[in-house]
Amino acid sequence: MPRRPRTPLPPGFAALWSTVAVDLVGFGIVLPLVPIYSRRFGASPFEAALLVAAFSGASFLAAPLWGRLSDRVGRKPVLIVSLLGTAAGSLVTALAGGLVLLYAGRVIDGLSGASVAVAQATATDMAGPGQRPRLFGLLGAAFGLGFVAGPAIGAVAALGGPRLPFLLAAALAGANAVVAWRRLPESRPAGTGGGWRLNPFAGLARGRGIGGLVAVAFLALVAFSGFEATLPLFGQRHLGFSLSSTGAVFAAVGVGIVAVEGAVVRVLVHRWGEMVTLRVGLALNVGGLGLLAAATSWVLAAPALALLAAGQGLVQPTMASAVAGRVDPGRRGQALGAQQSAGGLARTIGPVAGGALLGAAASGWPYLLGAALTGAALLLAATAGGSKLLSSNIEESPLATRQEVR
Numbered sequence: 001m002p003r004r005p006r007t008p009l010p011p012g013f014a015a016l017w018s019t020v021a022v023d024l025v026g027f028g029i030v031l032p033l034v035p036i037y038s039r040r041f042g043a044s045p046f047e048a049a050l051l052v053a054a055f056s057g058a059s060f061l062a063a064p065l066w067g068r069l070s071d072r073v074g075r076k077p078v079l080i081v082s083l084l085g086t087a088a089g090s091l092v093t094a095l096a097g098g099l100v101l102l103y104a105g106r107v108i109d110g111l112s113g114a115s116v117a118v119a120q121a122t123a124t125d126m127a128g129p130g131q132r133p134r135l136f137g138l139l140g141a142a143f144g145l146g147f148v149a150g151p152a153i154g155a156v157a158a159l160g161g162p163r164l165p166f167l168l169a170a171a172l173a174g175a176n177a178v179v180a181w182r183r184l185p186e187s188r189p190a191g192t193g194g195g196w197r198l199n200p201f202a203g204l205a206r207g208r209g210i211g212g213l214v215a216v217a218f219l220a221l222v223a224f225s226g227f228e229a230t231l232p233l234f235g236q237r238h239l240g241f242s243l244s245s246t247g248a249v250f251a252a253v254g255v256g257i258v259a260v261e262g263a264v265v266r267v268l269v270h271r272w273g274e275m276v277t278l279r280v281g282l283a284l285n286v287g288g289l290g291l292l293a294a295a296t297s298w299v300l301a302a303p304a305l306a307l308l309a310a311g312q313g314l315v316q317p318t319m320a321s322a323v324a325g326r327v328d329p330g331r332r333g334q335a336l337g338a339q340q341s342a343g344g345l346a347r348t349i350g351p352v353a354g355g356a357l358l359g360a361a362a363s364g365w366p367y368l369l370g371a372a373l374t375g376a377a378l379l380l381a382a383t384a385g386g387s388k389l390l391s392s393n394i395e396e397s398p399l400a401t402r403q404e405v406r
Contacts, residue, residue, distance in 0.1 A: 010126035012185035013135065019184055020119045021142040022176040023083060026169040028150015030090060032250045033158065033165055034106070035232050040162060041099050045233055049355025052229040054103050056347030058110025063344055067117045067337015071330055075122045076186045078333075080177050085112020087173035094166035105166075110344070116143075117336040124324040124332050125187035132321050133269040140261030140317035148254035155247030189329045210326055210335060212380060214342045217319050219377035220282060221346035223289060223370030224312060226354030230366045233358060238296050253309045260313025268314070274322045275381065281314025282378040289371040293364030 035048035070078040089109025096102040123135040154165040235241030288307030295301040327335040354366035
Protein backbone atom coordinates (compact mmCIF):
# COMPACT_ATOMS: atom_id res chain seq x y z
CA MET A 1 0.00 0.00 0.00
CA PRO A 2 1.58 3.34 -1.02
CA ARG A 3 2.38 5.75 1.76
CA ARG A 4 0.24 8.88 2.01
CA PRO A 5 2.32 11.95 1.11
CA ARG A 6 3.13 14.14 4.10
CA THR A 7 1.55 17.61 4.10
CA PRO A 8 4.18 20.39 4.01
CA LEU A 9 4.69 22.33 7.20
CA PRO A 10 2.78 25.64 7.38
CA PRO A 11 4.69 28.81 6.41
CA GLY A 12 6.46 30.28 9.41
CA PHE A 13 6.43 27.08 11.47
CA ALA A 14 10.18 26.53 11.01
CA ALA A 15 10.85 29.94 12.57
CA LEU A 16 8.50 29.13 15.47
CA TRP A 17 10.16 25.74 16.00
CA SER A 18 13.66 27.21 16.10
CA THR A 19 12.53 29.93 18.54
CA VAL A 20 11.06 27.32 20.89
CA ALA A 21 14.07 25.02 20.53
CA VAL A 22 16.58 27.74 21.47
CA ASP A 23 14.36 28.88 24.37
CA LEU A 24 14.19 25.35 25.74
CA VAL A 25 17.93 24.85 25.32
CA GLY A 26 18.39 27.76 27.72
CA PHE A 27 15.81 26.28 30.08
CA GLY A 28 17.54 22.91 29.88
CA ILE A 29 20.85 24.52 30.83
CA VAL A 30 19.33 26.00 33.99
CA LEU A 31 16.87 23.38 35.28
CA PRO A 32 19.13 20.51 36.38
CA LEU A 33 21.81 22.81 37.80
CA VAL A 34 19.75 25.14 40.00
CA PRO A 35 19.27 22.69 42.94
CA ILE A 36 22.99 21.86 43.10
CA TYR A 37 24.07 25.47 42.38
CA SER A 38 22.01 26.61 45.38
CA ARG A 39 24.04 24.42 47.73
CA ARG A 40 26.91 26.94 47.30
CA PHE A 41 24.76 29.34 49.33
CA GLY A 42 23.95 26.81 52.06
CA ALA A 43 20.51 25.77 50.75
CA SER A 44 18.98 22.64 52.26
CA PRO A 45 17.38 20.01 49.97
CA PHE A 46 13.99 21.55 50.75
CA GLU A 47 15.21 25.09 49.93
CA ALA A 48 16.81 23.81 46.73
CA ALA A 49 13.49 22.30 45.65
CA LEU A 50 11.76 25.57 46.54
CA LEU A 51 13.91 27.32 43.91
CA VAL A 52 12.29 25.16 41.23
CA ALA A 53 8.91 25.84 42.81
CA ALA A 54 9.51 29.63 42.79
CA PHE A 55 9.77 29.61 38.99
CA SER A 56 6.63 27.51 38.68
CA GLY A 57 4.63 29.55 41.17
CA ALA A 58 5.36 32.73 39.24
CA SER A 59 4.41 30.99 36.00
CA PHE A 60 1.12 29.88 37.61
CA LEU A 61 0.21 33.52 38.25
CA ALA A 62 1.34 34.95 34.92
CA ALA A 63 0.70 32.30 32.24
CA PRO A 64 -3.08 32.73 31.80
CA LEU A 65 -2.68 36.50 31.64
CA TRP A 66 0.02 36.25 28.96
CA GLY A 67 -2.07 33.70 27.05
CA ARG A 68 -5.10 35.97 27.07
CA LEU A 69 -2.93 38.93 26.09
CA SER A 70 -1.66 36.96 23.10
CA ASP A 71 -5.29 36.48 22.00
CA ARG A 72 -5.77 40.23 22.29
CA VAL A 73 -2.57 41.81 20.90
CA GLY A 74 -0.90 38.94 19.02
CA ARG A 75 1.40 35.99 19.64
CA LYS A 76 4.67 37.51 18.43
CA PRO A 77 5.02 40.43 20.88
CA VAL A 78 4.18 38.22 23.84
CA LEU A 79 6.78 35.64 22.79
CA ILE A 80 9.45 38.32 22.46
CA VAL A 81 8.68 39.78 25.91
CA SER A 82 8.83 36.25 27.34
CA LEU A 83 12.28 35.66 25.87
CA LEU A 84 13.57 38.98 27.22
CA GLY A 85 12.25 38.09 30.68
CA THR A 86 14.03 34.74 30.51
CA ALA A 87 17.28 36.55 29.69
CA ALA A 88 16.83 38.87 32.68
CA GLY A 89 15.97 36.03 35.07
CA SER A 90 18.96 33.94 34.02
CA LEU A 91 21.27 36.93 34.36
CA VAL A 92 20.06 37.64 37.92
CA THR A 93 20.53 33.96 38.77
CA ALA A 94 24.10 34.05 37.45
CA LEU A 95 25.02 37.20 39.37
CA ALA A 96 23.28 36.25 42.63
CA GLY A 97 25.42 36.38 45.75
CA GLY A 98 22.89 34.68 48.02
CA LEU A 99 19.59 32.85 48.19
CA VAL A 100 17.42 35.99 48.08
CA LEU A 101 18.69 37.06 44.65
CA LEU A 102 18.67 33.45 43.51
CA TYR A 103 14.96 33.28 44.29
CA ALA A 104 14.45 36.66 42.59
CA GLY A 105 16.04 35.38 39.40
CA ARG A 106 13.80 32.35 39.27
CA VAL A 107 10.68 34.45 39.95
CA ILE A 108 11.55 36.89 37.15
CA ASP A 109 12.05 33.99 34.77
CA GLY A 110 8.75 32.42 35.86
CA LEU A 111 6.73 35.62 35.51
CA SER A 112 7.87 35.96 31.91
CA GLY A 113 7.46 32.27 31.11
CA ALA A 114 4.69 32.49 28.53
CA SER A 115 6.64 30.98 25.64
CA VAL A 116 5.25 27.43 25.84
CA ALA A 117 1.53 28.26 25.83
CA VAL A 118 1.84 31.06 23.27
CA ALA A 119 3.99 28.90 20.98
CA GLN A 120 1.36 26.16 21.16
CA ALA A 121 -1.37 28.67 20.38
CA THR A 122 0.70 29.88 17.42
CA ALA A 123 1.07 26.32 16.11
CA THR A 124 -2.69 25.80 16.44
CA ASP A 125 -3.30 29.00 14.47
CA MET A 126 -1.02 27.68 11.72
CA ALA A 127 -2.36 24.10 11.63
CA GLY A 128 -4.31 22.85 8.64
CA PRO A 129 -6.81 19.97 8.78
CA GLY A 130 -5.31 17.02 10.67
CA GLN A 131 -1.96 18.75 11.24
CA ARG A 132 -2.28 19.63 14.93
CA PRO A 133 -0.85 16.39 16.42
CA ARG A 134 2.11 16.56 14.04
CA LEU A 135 2.88 20.22 14.82
CA PHE A 136 2.50 19.67 18.56
CA GLY A 137 4.70 16.61 18.31
CA LEU A 138 7.38 18.64 16.54
CA LEU A 139 7.10 21.38 19.17
CA GLY A 140 7.38 18.66 21.78
CA ALA A 141 10.55 17.48 20.07
CA ALA A 142 11.86 21.04 20.41
CA PHE A 143 11.11 20.83 24.14
CA GLY A 144 12.94 17.53 24.26
CA LEU A 145 15.85 19.03 22.39
CA GLY A 146 16.14 21.50 25.25
CA PHE A 147 16.61 18.57 27.60
CA VAL A 148 19.22 17.04 25.30
CA ALA A 149 21.35 19.99 24.29
CA GLY A 150 20.63 22.18 27.31
CA PRO A 151 21.93 19.92 30.08
CA ALA A 152 24.85 18.81 27.92
CA ILE A 153 25.84 22.42 27.22
CA GLY A 154 25.30 23.29 30.89
CA ALA A 155 27.49 20.40 32.02
CA VAL A 156 30.34 21.54 29.78
CA ALA A 157 29.87 25.20 30.72
CA ALA A 158 29.95 24.28 34.43
CA LEU A 159 33.56 23.19 33.96
CA GLY A 160 34.35 26.88 33.37
CA GLY A 161 32.76 28.02 36.60
CA PRO A 162 29.42 27.68 38.42
CA ARG A 163 27.99 30.94 37.06
CA LEU A 164 28.88 30.38 33.41
CA PRO A 165 25.89 28.13 32.51
CA PHE A 166 23.43 30.81 33.67
CA LEU A 167 25.27 33.58 31.81
CA LEU A 168 25.15 31.43 28.70
CA ALA A 169 21.40 30.85 29.14
CA ALA A 170 20.85 34.62 29.45
CA ALA A 171 22.83 35.28 26.26
CA LEU A 172 20.88 32.63 24.33
CA ALA A 173 17.52 34.07 25.41
CA GLY A 174 18.52 37.62 24.49
CA ALA A 175 19.79 36.61 21.07
CA ASN A 176 16.67 34.49 20.52
CA ALA A 177 14.45 37.52 21.20
CA VAL A 178 16.23 39.48 18.47
CA VAL A 179 15.91 36.61 15.97
CA ALA A 180 12.22 36.11 16.83
CA TRP A 181 11.55 39.82 16.30
CA ARG A 182 13.04 39.60 12.82
CA ARG A 183 11.81 36.19 11.62
CA LEU A 184 8.70 35.10 13.51
CA PRO A 185 5.38 35.78 11.72
CA GLU A 186 2.21 36.88 13.50
CA SER A 187 -0.31 34.03 13.39
CA ARG A 188 -3.30 35.24 15.43
CA PRO A 189 -6.39 34.97 13.19
CA ALA A 190 -7.78 38.35 12.17
CA GLY A 191 -10.94 39.39 13.98
CA THR A 192 -10.38 37.17 17.01
CA GLY A 193 -9.47 38.01 20.57
CA GLY A 194 -12.54 39.90 21.72
CA GLY A 195 -12.40 42.25 24.68
CA TRP A 196 -10.00 42.08 27.59
CA ARG A 197 -11.26 40.30 30.70
CA LEU A 198 -9.68 40.73 34.11
CA ASN A 199 -10.37 37.05 34.81
CA PRO A 200 -8.27 35.12 32.24
CA PHE A 201 -10.22 31.91 32.94
CA ALA A 202 -13.59 33.47 32.01
CA GLY A 203 -15.30 31.78 29.09
CA LEU A 204 -13.31 28.55 29.17
CA ALA A 205 -16.32 26.64 30.49
CA ARG A 206 -17.63 26.62 26.93
CA GLY A 207 -14.65 24.48 25.91
CA ARG A 208 -15.43 20.77 25.67
CA GLY A 209 -13.92 18.85 28.56
CA ILE A 210 -11.35 21.54 29.34
CA GLY A 211 -11.79 21.29 33.12
CA GLY A 212 -11.11 17.57 33.19
CA LEU A 213 -8.08 17.90 30.94
CA VAL A 214 -6.61 20.67 33.07
CA ALA A 215 -7.08 18.50 36.17
CA VAL A 216 -5.28 15.61 34.45
CA ALA A 217 -2.44 17.94 33.46
CA PHE A 218 -2.20 19.23 37.03
CA LEU A 219 -1.93 15.81 38.69
CA ALA A 220 0.50 14.45 36.11
CA LEU A 221 2.77 17.49 36.40
CA VAL A 222 2.80 17.45 40.20
CA ALA A 223 4.28 13.98 39.86
CA PHE A 224 6.70 14.66 37.03
CA SER A 225 7.98 17.96 38.41
CA GLY A 226 8.66 16.29 41.74
CA PHE A 227 10.77 13.78 39.83
CA GLU A 228 12.65 16.53 37.95
CA ALA A 229 13.39 18.56 41.08
CA THR A 230 14.59 15.67 43.25
CA LEU A 231 16.44 13.50 40.72
CA PRO A 232 19.75 15.44 41.00
CA LEU A 233 19.92 15.00 44.78
CA PHE A 234 18.47 11.47 44.72
CA GLY A 235 21.08 10.60 42.10
CA GLN A 236 23.87 12.00 44.24
CA ARG A 237 22.84 9.74 47.11
CA HIS A 238 22.15 6.52 45.25
CA LEU A 239 23.69 6.69 41.78
CA GLY A 240 26.86 8.76 42.21
CA PHE A 241 25.70 11.87 40.33
CA SER A 242 28.10 14.82 39.99
CA LEU A 243 27.27 18.22 38.48
CA SER A 244 28.36 17.10 35.03
CA SER A 245 26.81 13.62 35.17
CA THR A 246 23.50 15.13 36.27
CA GLY A 247 23.43 17.12 33.05
CA ALA A 248 24.31 14.00 31.08
CA VAL A 249 21.42 12.02 32.60
CA PHE A 250 18.91 14.79 31.85
CA ALA A 251 20.28 14.89 28.31
CA ALA A 252 19.74 11.14 27.91
CA VAL A 253 16.15 11.49 29.10
CA GLY A 254 15.74 14.28 26.54
CA VAL A 255 16.91 11.99 23.73
CA GLY A 256 14.02 9.67 24.52
CA ILE A 257 11.55 12.55 24.66
CA VAL A 258 12.76 13.91 21.30
CA ALA A 259 12.44 10.49 19.66
CA VAL A 260 8.91 9.93 20.94
CA GLU A 261 7.56 13.41 20.27
CA GLY A 262 9.23 13.82 16.91
CA ALA A 263 8.43 10.42 15.40
CA VAL A 264 5.92 8.47 17.48
CA VAL A 265 3.18 10.85 18.68
CA ARG A 266 1.73 11.62 15.26
CA VAL A 267 1.49 7.95 14.35
CA LEU A 268 -0.17 6.91 17.62
CA VAL A 269 -2.64 9.81 17.64
CA HIS A 270 -3.82 9.00 14.12
CA ARG A 271 -4.16 5.34 15.07
CA TRP A 272 -5.61 5.58 18.59
CA GLY A 273 -6.77 9.17 19.06
CA GLU A 274 -5.48 11.84 21.41
CA MET A 275 -6.98 10.54 24.65
CA VAL A 276 -5.90 6.91 24.24
CA THR A 277 -2.37 8.08 23.45
CA LEU A 278 -2.49 10.31 26.53
CA ARG A 279 -3.54 7.38 28.73
CA VAL A 280 -0.72 5.20 27.41
CA GLY A 281 1.76 7.95 28.26
CA LEU A 282 0.37 8.31 31.78
CA ALA A 283 0.58 4.54 32.30
CA LEU A 284 4.24 4.55 31.25
CA ASN A 285 4.93 7.34 33.75
CA VAL A 286 3.30 5.33 36.53
CA GLY A 287 5.60 2.41 35.76
CA GLY A 288 8.69 4.59 35.52
CA LEU A 289 8.09 6.36 38.83
CA GLY A 290 7.33 3.08 40.57
CA LEU A 291 10.60 1.55 39.37
CA LEU A 292 12.61 4.64 40.27
CA ALA A 293 11.25 4.53 43.83
CA ALA A 294 12.92 1.15 44.30
CA ALA A 295 16.17 2.03 42.51
CA THR A 296 19.43 1.92 44.42
CA SER A 297 21.52 1.20 41.30
CA TRP A 298 21.33 1.58 37.56
CA VAL A 299 19.70 -1.86 37.20
CA LEU A 300 16.31 -0.31 38.01
CA ALA A 301 17.12 3.36 37.39
CA ALA A 302 17.90 2.96 33.66
CA PRO A 303 14.58 1.29 32.67
CA ALA A 304 12.71 3.69 34.97
CA LEU A 305 14.15 6.72 33.20
CA ALA A 306 13.42 5.13 29.80
CA LEU A 307 9.76 4.64 30.74
CA LEU A 308 9.51 8.22 32.00
CA ALA A 309 11.04 9.61 28.81
CA ALA A 310 8.62 7.64 26.64
CA GLY A 311 5.63 8.46 28.83
CA GLN A 312 6.30 12.17 29.05
CA GLY A 313 7.01 12.26 25.33
CA LEU A 314 3.44 11.07 24.75
CA VAL A 315 1.75 13.10 27.49
CA GLN A 316 3.08 16.60 26.74
CA PRO A 317 1.99 17.11 23.12
CA THR A 318 -1.27 15.13 23.26
CA MET A 319 -2.44 16.99 26.36
CA ALA A 320 -1.81 20.40 24.82
CA SER A 321 -3.26 19.37 21.47
CA ALA A 322 -6.44 18.10 23.13
CA VAL A 323 -6.90 21.40 24.98
CA ALA A 324 -6.20 23.50 21.87
CA GLY A 325 -8.75 21.57 19.82
CA ARG A 326 -11.61 22.23 22.21
CA VAL A 327 -11.76 26.03 22.19
CA ASP A 328 -12.53 28.69 19.60
CA PRO A 329 -9.65 30.49 17.81
CA GLY A 330 -10.13 33.63 19.89
CA ARG A 331 -9.47 31.74 23.15
CA ARG A 332 -6.57 29.46 22.18
CA GLY A 333 -3.95 31.44 24.02
CA GLN A 334 -6.29 31.78 26.98
CA ALA A 335 -6.98 28.03 27.19
CA LEU A 336 -3.36 27.01 26.74
CA GLY A 337 -2.32 29.70 29.20
CA ALA A 338 -4.79 28.24 31.71
CA GLN A 339 -3.27 24.80 31.17
CA GLN A 340 0.22 26.23 31.61
CA SER A 341 -0.97 28.00 34.75
CA ALA A 342 -2.21 24.70 36.15
CA GLY A 343 1.16 23.28 35.21
CA GLY A 344 2.87 26.15 37.02
CA LEU A 345 0.89 25.39 40.18
CA ALA A 346 1.72 21.72 39.77
CA ARG A 347 5.41 22.53 39.32
CA THR A 348 5.21 24.55 42.53
CA ILE A 349 3.62 21.81 44.60
CA GLY A 350 5.57 18.89 43.08
CA PRO A 351 9.10 20.10 43.93
CA VAL A 352 8.00 21.24 47.42
CA ALA A 353 6.40 17.88 48.21
CA GLY A 354 9.24 15.93 46.61
CA GLY A 355 11.92 17.98 48.36
CA ALA A 356 10.19 17.59 51.73
CA LEU A 357 9.94 13.81 51.32
CA LEU A 358 13.52 13.50 50.08
CA GLY A 359 14.80 15.67 52.93
CA ALA A 360 12.96 13.60 55.51
CA ALA A 361 14.41 10.28 54.39
CA ALA A 362 16.88 9.08 51.77
CA SER A 363 14.30 7.00 49.95
CA GLY A 364 12.09 6.81 46.91
CA TRP A 365 9.04 8.31 48.63
CA PRO A 366 8.80 11.26 46.17
CA TYR A 367 8.41 8.77 43.33
CA LEU A 368 5.88 6.58 45.13
CA LEU A 369 3.74 9.68 45.66
CA GLY A 370 4.28 10.61 42.01
CA ALA A 371 3.19 7.17 40.82
CA ALA A 372 0.01 7.44 42.91
CA LEU A 373 -0.83 10.90 41.57
CA THR A 374 -0.16 9.87 37.98
CA GLY A 375 -2.38 6.83 38.52
CA ALA A 376 -5.15 9.18 39.66
CA ALA A 377 -4.59 11.29 36.53
CA LEU A 378 -4.86 8.13 34.43
CA LEU A 379 -8.20 7.24 36.02
CA LEU A 380 -9.46 10.78 35.47
CA ALA A 381 -8.30 10.74 31.84
CA ALA A 382 -10.28 7.55 31.31
CA THR A 383 -13.50 9.33 32.29
CA ALA A 384 -12.83 13.02 31.50
CA GLY A 385 -15.64 14.51 29.50
CA GLY A 386 -17.34 11.18 28.91
CA SER A 387 -17.91 11.93 25.21
CA LYS A 388 -16.81 10.30 22.00
CA LEU A 389 -14.96 13.49 21.11
CA LEU A 390 -12.45 12.95 23.90
CA SER A 391 -11.30 9.65 22.46
CA SER A 392 -11.64 10.46 18.78
CA ASN A 393 -8.99 10.71 16.13
CA ILE A 394 -7.84 14.09 14.89
CA GLU A 395 -9.95 13.92 11.75
CA GLU A 396 -13.02 14.13 14.02
CA SER A 397 -11.72 17.01 16.15
CA PRO A 398 -13.51 20.36 16.18
CA LEU A 399 -10.31 22.14 15.16
CA ALA A 400 -10.04 20.14 11.93
CA THR A 401 -13.62 21.13 11.07
CA ARG A 402 -12.98 24.80 11.78
CA GLN A 403 -9.79 24.80 9.69
CA GLU A 404 -11.63 23.28 6.72
CA VAL A 405 -14.18 26.09 6.84
CA ARG A 406 -11.56 28.86 7.13
